[in-house]
Amino acid sequence: MRKRSIISAILAAAVAPMCAGIVALTTTPAAAAVGGSGPYPADYETSTGLPNHTIYRPGTLPSEKLPIFVWGNGGCSANGTSQLNFLREIASHGFLVIANGSPNGSGSTTSQMLTQSIDWAVAENSRQGSKYLGKLDTSKIAVGGFSCGGLEAYAVSNDSRITTTTIFSSGLLNDADDYQLYRLTKPIAYFIGGPSDIAYPNAIDDWGKLPAGLPAFMGNLDVGHGGTYSQTNGGEFGRVAVLYLKWRLKGDTTAGTNFVGANCGLCNTQWRVQQKNLTLDGPSPSPSPSPSPSPSPSPSPSPSPSPSPSPSPSNGGTQGCSATYSVQSQWNEGFVAAIDVTAGSAAINGWKLTLTLPAGAAVASMWNGVNSGTSGTVTVTNMSYNGQLPAGQSTSLGFQGTGSGAGATVTCTAV
Known part of the structure; x- marks a missing residue:
């Protein structure tokens, strides 16, 4: 249950303006590293076929197919460059990254915009004349988001095309939305800013309600709600996000060792790690959605089996x-x-x-x-x-x- 009415109220009332403030501070970071640290220097562009979105990609498309990562911004902001360093870093490692909102845009976004990103990428991969024709791996798609953007990611995580969900400093605000957890069948990962992160209690609550058998990872780094997105190459959150996506979308088991097992690469570091049902080899299980194992006495209890x-x-x-x-x-x-x-x-x-x-x-x-x-x-x-x-x-x-x-x-x- 979510016995955090004050925190929930603060999040519900303030998460958008609060995160929008963070966005405003990080739109043009002084420490920008053009291109990212990966083997494919990357930047962003727009497409008339996908208005109100920002597309991050390697400047020169590599011969290997690019998995797809769609992203919801902090504050559900329609500024697609609000986490520029972080997203460009991911793209530089051989991913197509699509953020909600246009570059330096204003206003707010919706979860449907993440679905639009997937639809567009799938269509471009097969469209004659597209620069992405046959260049994308449409069987490997991740969805993610920061703060309010994480709520957008939750909302579409049941899309059958999605391979994995990533939640950054976010958690469901109300027990009434817990059905979004129970329907999960694909691996999920949480990257949270530690106990000082305003989203921390809700993320922990979500973690406890995940379906039995669902592969899941949670890492907490004591940086607070703002994360490290504006740092050079997205800082530590950027480094770890790249490793996770390499594992889940490219099958890189060396990257996967950072998340799996008692001696994982992130274990016994500044990250505090939790794991559920994680294995390196073979396909990840896709369990049928199941309820939280512990009934809750709240007016909106967790479902019992x-x-x-x-x-x-x-x-x-x-x-x-x-x-x-x-x-x-x-x-x-x-x-x-x-x-x-x-x-x-x-x-x-x-x-x-x-x-x-x-x-x-x-x-x-x-x-x-x-x-x-x-x-x-x-x-x-x-x-x-x-x-x-x-x-x-x-x-x-x-x-x-x-x-x-x-x-x-x-x-x-x-x-």
């Missing part, structure tokens, strides 16, 4: 696809449910679900699908990125609901 879910009846392959429904967690006020959609004996170009909820149940928020209606019989259609399925292949979606999730049914029709 529901009985092993029984899939709802599927429609076989007669209409081109089938679907199964299961309740992942249930508590007094609501539940989290998962739906798996599987193509039949032939590929499909899209799908539509008919979800019938029990009396008193309603959809509060949905990911990886678009719902029409919230109670009774709800129609759900695919997103732009998960409608096309090869024969026998599956995709997953889910939602947080109110009431009881038991007894719902779902059928699938190919469109």
Whole structure:
């Protein structure tokens, strides 16, 4: 539970202006190291195809494909160069980095802008005439963000295209948003500024609620909420972020040794390290979302485990696809449910679900699908990125609901 009403109130009311102040101080740092320390000197640019974003990339694109890192700024600021040193440093090690907001822009951003960044990169990788044609590794995508930008990263971390989530000096503000933790299935890493970081209590609370079996890393460095982003090459946060992304997006196990095991490279240093389910070799497990193991006495308790879910009846392959429904967690006020959609004996170009909820149940928020209606019989259609399925292949979606999730049914029709 989040028994930190004062801290939450401060964060909710002040995180944007506070971080915007940090942004203003670090927009044009005196210690800028042009190009970064990596083998591919980098800078930033913009694209008419992706307005209100800043794109960091090696000046000369290397022969190796670039994994993708999309970023939400501190204060949800629309200044895409507010963490310039940090992001350019990452790009110089062979990554395409896209920040919300235009260079030196003003205003605020939304989590949808992170999804726009991914959509654009994927499209550019296959667009004839694009400088990025065939140059990007669209199977390796990370999302991250600082402070308010970390909340944006959480909001889209269920996107099936994302390989890992990185949270910098951030944590969910309200228990009502904990469903974003329970739906996580890909590795996550936290880089926090220690106990003096205003986000520290919320980050620790999130850490305790991660799904069982989820690969997770947390490092705390006593620098406070402002981090080291404005230092040369992003300082220590820049160095460690590069190592983590090299491991998760490039399969660099030497970089991975900094995060894994009792004698990891960051262990017994100025970093205070916590680890869960981390291994260097082989693919990282992708567990089904599960609730926090410890029930909370607060008015909005952490979900307690529901009985092993029984899939709802599927429609076989007669209409081109089938679907199964299961309740992942249930508590007094609501539940989290998962739906798996599987193509039949032939590929499909899209799908539509008919979800019938029990009396008193309603959809509060949905990911990886678009719902029409919230109670009774709800129609759900695919997103732009998960409608096309090869024969026998599956995709997953889910939602947080109110009431009881038991007894719902779902059928699938190919469109």
